[in-house]
Amino acid sequence: MAGRNHLYIPGPTNSPHEVLSAMHLPMEDHRAPTFPLLLKPILEDLKKVFRTETGQAFVFPATGTAGWEIALTNTLSPGDKVLIYRFGQFSHLWMNMAQRLGLDVEMHEVQWGKGIPLDDMEARLKEDTAHEIKAVLATHNETATGVTSDISGVRKAMDAAKHPALLFVDGVSSIASLDYRMDEWGIDASISGSQKGFMLPAGLAILAFSQKALACLDSAKFPRCFLDLKDQMNSNKDGYTPYTPSTPMLHGLRASLDILLEEGMENVYARHHRLAEGTRRAVTAWGLKLCAQPGFESDTVSAIVVPEDKDARDVIAKAFNKYDISLGGGLSEVMGKVFRIGHIGDMNDVSMLGAIAGVEMALLDCGIDIVPGSGVAAAIEYYRATVTA
Incomplete structure (x- = not known):
């Protein structure tokens, strides 16, 4: 044909010509003294997409699914209770991951076609007077059903309940496309991937964490190595990564960020x-x-x-x-x-x-x-x- x-x-999603062209380049030394000139501005400009000034952005050579695991294992411990509403295949998969990791998952079933029921969430959090729930796992955009939940409303429900749980948001099919305000909505972990709004091939887990979430790194008891945020932080501060990155993907991400930020x-x-x-x-x-x-x-x-x-x-x-x-x-x-x-x-x-x-x-x-x-x-x-x- x-x-x-x-x-x-x-x-x-479809990749712009500029992004594909930026990725078509010779291999380069990711330990060269010039590499920080690529990585550091990317990490800073990602904060503009996540709409955070106080959070910290990270890029892993992985996927959005790995992003879920990064958020859970770096901030929580086995047996911690998490609250999630299941209303599509991707909220289901996140729930399944949390269960398989050994978290105590409290799942509430919602009709597929609807999103997070805010009144129900607020009431449940008010019931949790002992604050056993350590994190709320919220799927912003449920790709399977074409449903978007109100994350601003989730934050208001948590505040109304005066609940200290962390708020983790799956923004894989929303970040860089839908209105997203990490600081304003009090989000502690924002999880995305390269192949949606960032218009790249699959292969990067793109995340941002609040200072509240990063403060949990020392107390989190899950074993982790490749997905350890501490290793990233130690290397990223100097403009490097703890292991070999996909340099073509980073150049593509640079081009994608330029396009997004120029458009506004x-x-x-x-x-x-x-x-x-x-x-x-x-x-x-x-x-x-x-x-x-x-x-x-x-x-x-x-x-x-x-x-x-x-x-x-x-x-x-x-x-x-x-x-x-x-x-x-x-x-x-x-x-x-x-x-x-x-x-x-x-x-x-x-x-x-x-x-x-x-x-x-x-x-x-x-x-x-x-x-x-x-x-x-x-x-x-x-x-x-x-x-x-």
Whole structure:
């Protein structure tokens, strides 16, 4: 088939040409006296993306999943109680990791399509008068269902309960895309990965920790080596890493940060909202619904529910095999029930219109009753009305 595959999954996302070009360079000495000129500014500029002045940023040659483990093992001890709400595959996996590490996990089940229930969380924390809960694990953007939770509201609930627990946030599919304010929201560990809003290949765990969280390093009793924050801190202060880094990825991250900060984080958030809203209007025009309940809709990924007599996997396969479009599949409990369109990373209005047009063709081919051109028309009118010259 002529042309290229069109990537409309929520990660890995499309990489800008500038990022790919920055990574295409000869190998270099990561112990050279010039290496700190690369690493130190990256760690400082990451704080601007996390929106923290008092926290400390870290980059590991790993993934967002490793980021979860870094947060848990560097600040907690086996047997510590943590509170988590399960409302999608990724909150489920974080819960599973905590259990496998030996933490005492208190899990509350939430309907998939909704996010963290703030009143329920506040009430539970008020009940915990002995402060047995040591950390709240909050998934900001549940990629599997296209649901965004209110992290500002989580902080308000914790403050209202006067609870001292640490607040850890999985921001893998939100940071560098959705409004995120680490200091303002009192977040103690922010966890992200390179392949989402940072528009890089998978391979970096990108994190930031509050001073409150870093103060827990000495008391944390989990064994750790490769994922030890102390080793990173000891090396990072001089502009180096405790082991061999992926230097091409760091150059790509440098280029990504330049793009994000030049656009401005508020503009980044607004762009993702526009792209998502155009997609949502297309879904409405098709007569379909999102998995996300009203008020929880994500600006980085839309999970779209197919009619009960259809299988979303057929839509995904048709889109890929016939139109060379990659869509996200339903995971676990929503497998076969939803397909996902990512509107995250290096995307613009025309990118999204291509996704919407391709999805329309796949839906029609699968016998789903929509009006041809309806979604494209709805998105076009929205984008035309909201574009800034």
